[in-house]
Amino acid sequence: MKTFLFLCAALSVFVTTAIVFVLIRDSWEFFANIPLTDFLFGTMWTPVFANPQFGVLPLLTATLQTAGLAMLVAVPFGLIMAIYLSEYARPAVRETIKPALEMLEAVPTVVYGYFALLVMTPFLQQIVPGLKGINLLVPGIILGIMILPYVVSVSEDAMRAVPNSLREGGYGLGMAKWQVAIRIVIPGAFSGITAAFILGMSRAVGETMVLAVAAGQNPNLTWDPREGAATITAYIVQMSLGDVAHGSIAYQSIFAVGLLLFVITLLFNIIGFYLRRKFREAY
Amino acid sequence: MTDTTTTLDQETRHQAAPGFERAEMPPAIRPATERDPLRARIEDFSFYYSNGFQAIKHVDMPILDRKITAIIGPSGCGKSTLLRSLNRMHDLYPGNRYEGKVILEPEGENLIGPDADPVLVRLRVGMVFQKPNPFPKSIYENVAAGLRVRGIKKRAVIDEAVESALRRAAIWDEVKDKLHGSAYDLSGGQQQRLCIARGLAPNPEILLLDEPTSALDPIATAKVEDLVQELSETVTIVIVTHNMQQASRISHRTAFMYLGEAMEFGETNQIFTNPRHPRTENYITGRYG
Ligand SMILES: Nc1ncnc2c1ncn2[C@@H]1O[C@H](COP(=O)(O)OP(=O)(O)O)[C@@H](O)[C@H]1O
Ligand SMILES: [Mg+2]
Numbered sequence: 001m002k003t004f005l006f007l008c009a010a011l012s013v014f015v016t017t018a019i020v021f022v023l024i025r026d027s028w029e030f031f032a033n034i035p036l037t038d039f040l041f042g043t044m045w046t047p048v049f050a051n052p053q054f055g056v057l058p059l060l061t062a063t064l065q066t067a068g069l070a071m072l073v074a075v076p077f078g079l080i081m082a083i084y085l086s087e088y089a090r091p092a093v094r095e096t097i098k099p100a101l102e103m104l105e106a107v108p109t110v111v112y113g114y115f116a117l118l119v120m121t122p123f124l125q126q127i128v129p130g131l132k133g134i135n136l137l138v139p140g141i142i143l144g145i146m147i148l149p150y151v152v153s154v155s156e157d158a159m160r161a162v163p164n165s166l167r168e169g170g171y172g173l174g175m176a177k178w179q180v181a182i183r184i185v186i187p188g189a190f191s192g193i194t195a196a197f198i199l200g201m202s203r204a205v206g207e208t209m210v211l212a213v214a215a216g217q218n219p220n221l222t223w224d225p226r227e228g229a230a231t232i233t234a235y236i237v238q239m240s241l242g243d244v245a246h247g248s249i250a251y252q253s254i255f256a257v258g259l260l261l262f263v264i265t266l267l268f269n270i271i272g273f274y275l276r277r278k279f280r281e282a283y
Numbered sequence: 284m285t286d287t288t289t290t291l292d293q294e295t296r297h298q299a300a301p302g303f304e305r306a307e308m309p310p311a312i313r314p315a316t317e318r319d320p321l322r323a324r325i326e327d328f329s330f331y332y333s334n335g336f337q338a339i340k341h342v343d344m345p346i347l348d349r350k351i352t353a354i355i356g357p358s359g360c361g362k363s364t365l366l367r368s369l370n371r372m373h374d375l376y377p378g379n380r381y382e383g384k385v386i387l388e389p390e391g392e393n394l395i396g397p398d399a400d401p402v403l404v405r406l407r408v409g410m411v412f413q414k415p416n417p418f419p420k421s422i423y424e425n426v427a428a429g430l431r432v433r434g435i436k437k438r439a440v441i442d443e444a445v446e447s448a449l450r451r452a453a454i455w456d457e458v459k460d461k462l463h464g465s466a467y468d469l470s471g472g473q474q475q476r477l478c479i480a481r482g483l484a485p486n487p488e489i490l491l492l493d494e495p496t497s498a499l500d501p502i503a504t505a506k507v508e509d510l511v512q513e514l515s516e517t518v519t520i521v522i523v524t525h526n527m528q529q530a531s532r533i534s535h536r537t538a539f540m541y542l543g544e545a546m547e548f549g550e551t552n553q554i555f556t557n558p559r560h561p562r563t564e565n566y567i568t569g570r571y572g
Contacts, residue, residue, distance in 0.1 A: 169412065169481075170428070172482070173409070188418070
């Protein structure tokens with residue numbers, strides 16, 4: 001049994017290493033043809049044109065905007081819901097809501113994508129002037145809702161791990177319940193909460209289907225979330241499904257943007273790790 | 284037959300209030316206490332946990348102004364329960380129930396009355412816990428927490444109050460150069476004195492301490508004991524301890540509790556040299572604990 005488990009662990013390490021290896025190998029060939037600075041700072045992404053351009057900024061801005069919008073939704077609502085569940089809800093209520101939230105995570109993301117495209121966008125078009133049928137705003141909001149269950153569940157666990165002795169210390173100073181929540185519980189659970197949000201952010205950055213469906217497939221350098229624009233992930237599905245020739249530079253570009261995505265997520269995780277260390281809870 | 288006995292018993296007790304004498308017991312109250320100014324009076328106080336267990340049974344006890352009142356007694360006799368009643372800590376958990384009165388003098392306000400707001404009570408009655416429980420914040424912010432709750436925002440006012448509380452808690456010299464460092468970097472004894480400073484900063488009328496030295500080494504314990512004695516010049520202190528030497532060293536009045544009842548209350552000297560109740564005598568001579 002022990003050997004079996006070890007083999008499983010070894011296999012997962014091997015697979016991860018292999019993926020990173022392939023990413024780097026194919027990107028290597030890509031960057032042999034396209035200078036890194038052209039890739040990072042170029043403003044045109046036209047891989048299948050006769051005169052292809054590989055400036056990743058249009059994909060990157062779309063990815064960062066949708067992820068940023070997702071955080072604008074997930075941070076405030078996630079915090080409020082986690083505080084409610086951990087500090088205010090009666091146990092019976094908590095035991096009902098938490099599994100329900102976790103079930104939301106099981107909804108296939110393509111469903112969220114079509115919900116964004118067919119329900120949410122037409123609705124918001126009546127409120128937000130100039131909102132295109134394909135845009136960044138709606139998938140961003142939907143992404144925020146999608147990562148909400150995860151963010152709530154992890155931050156709520158962190159809040160409940162704050163020992164009661166700290167809460168009593170706060171009450172002993174004459175704090176009201178909401179003051180204990182804000183001044184004691186949130187700082188006490190800080191590292192867990194940041195970890196929740198950073199991992200939620202990584203998910204938003206890496207999410208594919210919602211963006212492919214509702215944010216469009218058109219590389220478009222814009223900071224206006226009412227417009228549509230392809231994200232890194234949307235580009236990856238689009239190219240992988242297309243009939244681009246293996247070994248061509250357009251094919252290799254998939255791995256280059258994949259590597260970029262990997263580096264971004266890695267960066268978030270390192271920041272999360274650092275914050276965790278800095279605000280370690282010793283209680 | 285049994286009924287009659289119960290009624291008789293209760294009548295006796297009510298006649299004897301606010302002391303503890305019962306007809307069948309030797310007189311246990313030192314009458315002279317009534318001359319000292321009172322900060323609070325516990326009157327016919329009972330407490331029930333949410334599971335129905337009556338942890339405190341008809342306790343009467345005066346709390347003298349700017350004196351140290353020690354509560355001693357064997358483990359599980361209800362010392363913490365009584366102490367935590369005084370600042371309504373039991374309200375944090377549903378189903379707990381108080382009976383009787385805890386009158387804060389000189390206003391005569393009943394802290395456990397239906398109109399008393401537990402949050403306001405805790406603004407007036409501070410608490411230090413058995414295990415040091417500093418907040419995961421800087422030393423400065425720990426002490427400032429009680430002031431911020433009271434809406435104090437002026438930097439200069441908070442600075443001054445923090446320094447004064449840390450000085451009163453005899454820890455200023457040890458932390459003055461690292462006020463903005465984490466409270467968790469202090470030793471256990473320092474953390475406990477920090478918690479005392481935190482409790483003192485908002486100037487409570489009464490400071491409750493629940494076995495504040497039980498998690499500390501002898502040197503840190505001695506420091507906290509000295510500190511508590513100094514503090515009693517300015518603030519009323521009620522301290523729970525299972526350490527009888529501690530009670531006899533530092534307190535002015537001592538209450539001996541047993542199975543939820545206050546068996547005996549009196550001047551500390553008298554309790555330790557000349558206990559009136561045989562149970563008290565057994566306890567302080569170490570025949571059981
Ligand atoms: N939350 C609770 N629910 C029910 N019973 C409790 C609770 N806490 C303490 N008790 C009981 O109340 C009695 C007094 O406890 P406590 O006040 O902690 O004693 P002490 O501080 O003197 O050691 C004990 O018998 C204990 O088992
Ligand atoms: Mg106790």
